[in-house]
Amino acid sequence: MINKNLKLYEKLSLTNVSFNNNFIKNTKKILNSGIYINGPFSENLEKRFSKFIGVNYAINVSNGLDGLILGLNAFKLIRKKKNLNEVIVPANTYIASILSIIHAGLKPILVEPNIDDYNIDLELAKKKISKNTLAIMPVHLYGRPVDFRKLNYFRRKKIFIIEDASQAHGAHINGKKVGSIGDLGVFSCYPGKNMGSIGDAGIITTNSKKLFMITKTLKNYGSKKKYFNDYIGFNNRMDEIQAAFLIEKLKKLRKINSNKIKIAKTYDKYLNSKFIKPKIDNFHNVFHIYPIRVNKRNKFIKYLKKQKIPFNIHYPIAPHKQKALRKIFGKKILPITEEIHKTTISLPIAPYIPKKKIKEYCLKINKYND
Secondary structure, three states: OOOHHHHHOOOHHHHOHHHHHHHHHHHHHHHHHOOOEOOHHHHHHHHHHHHHHOOOEEEEEOOHHHHHHHHHHHHHHHHOOOOOOEEEEEOOOOHHHHHHHHHOOOEEEEEOEOOOOOOEOHHHHHOOOOOOEEEEOOEOHHHOOOOHHHOHHHHHOOOEEEEEOOOOOOOEEOOEEOOOOOOEEEEEOOOOOOOOOOOOOEEEEEOOHHHHHHHHHHOEOOEEEOOEEOOOOOEOOOEHHHHHHHHHHHHOHHHHHHHHHHHHHHHHHHOOOOOEOOOOOOEEOOOOOEEEEOOOHHHHHHHHHHOOOOOEOOOOOOHHHOHHHHHHHOOOOOHHHHHHHHHEEEEOOOOOOOHHHHHHHHHHHHOOOO
16 A cells, blocks of 8 residues: 555646646547557657657657667667676666566676666676677666766677667767667656656657667567567557657656756755765756655654655565565675665655745754654
């Protein structure tokens, strides 16, 4: 059961209220058209999102996890070497990143993150390269871009780069957006994301025509032409309803991101230094969440509940400690990952929260004594 306090962390009805009128009009158009999958709204979203990210192609898919699975399967179809079965991935990511590797029939190679920004330590990742490495999956965790300037090393080694940009719609470094750096980028449009849908949805981005054609075919039963199948494919299409809503959300994404960044800067300014706050620098972090680290997290949670301050935990259990993955990772010890999962807690950062309310939260939180 989810704690009742978590339901207050973000009220999606408030986040999405400004999109209602246009979306209702578009929904009526969809119902009247009789085209509910692979229609004009899906095509329009792909064109708009590829332009926003700065890539040649975008492919709408059913969700972020499916997008990652499709991308990894596309890599396998291109390389066609059975020994290339390892994918380097950050150990502290959301479990979906790791599940995608397993579902693609590949082996996840876990790498510890940097403790200061929670993203994959690319120097450690270099040491994990083997003769079996197919790809690396940098995850732009919590909305902060991985320092992709360091990814050229992997590219020179002919290792595929698949960005998990599920939490980082619009994040960039010096104008270069995530999702435009690797061979493929994958975005989740789960409702709670900065560019969230009203159900499950996702988008793949790429500059490669070959990868575009393979992933677009794979998501549609492996079929380019109806009833003719080139690959053993999947059913990973996005419906027109989600596409129509995401078009409206994309129009306001810069404003949503801007509001969340302002909230993050307010926390950074007013929160006491006894809390470990997210790194803020010239990397354009879009703050999907605002995570702080605190000792004695359970005690702190009790205090937040008493003060009626909403919160969430991203994420309470490290992936390698999850029951589902014990047979894969055994008793692996990853101290940095485990420290992050033990101490992290997310403060409210919904785009509609006024600065006055954030300052009020900060004043109450600063009075906490551990």
